[in-house]
Amino acid sequence: MKAAWNGSTRKETLPPDWETAIRPRILKRDGYRCQHIRYDTGRKCGAFANQVDHIHDRDDHRDSNLQSLCQHHHQIKSSSQGGTAAATRRQAAKKRRHPGLLP
Numbered sequence: 001m002k003a004a005w006n007g008s009t010r011k012e013t014l015p016p017d018w019e020t021a022i023r024p025r026i027l028k029r030d031g032y033r034c035q036h037i038r039y040d041t042g043r044k045c046g047a048f049a050n051q052v053d054h055i056h057d058r059d060d061h062r063d064s065n066l067q068s069l070c071q072h073h074h075q076i077k078s079s080s081q082g083g084t085a086a087a088t089r090r091q092a093a094k095k096r097r098h099p100g101l102l103p
């Protein structure tokens with residue numbers, strides 16, 4: 001199932017070997033563990049990672065700019081980068097504690 005992106009303006013383009021080479025390489029490098037640093041403990045999340053995320057520039061596909069994330073943290077990060085994210089985050093904030101306190 002695809003997420004309902006209305007962000008057709010996203011200029012994000014992934015290299016042709018993203019799925020076949022880059023993604024698996026990063027996941028393997030990180031041991032399939034989420035590299036997100038938890039705010040509360042200052043340590044890596046360490047949950048099973050199945051997503052590869054751009055740390056900074058989304059057009060920079062070098063290994064040094066890529067990290068593995070679990071589904072949970074990838075969603076948080078991609079929603080904070082997407083154009084529609086503000087609304088999603090506002091909704092989430094009603095249900096949750098301050099985002100900075102989330103694990």
Ligand SMILES: [Zn+2]
Pocket residue numbers: 034035036045046047069070071072073
């Ligand atoms: Zn995580």
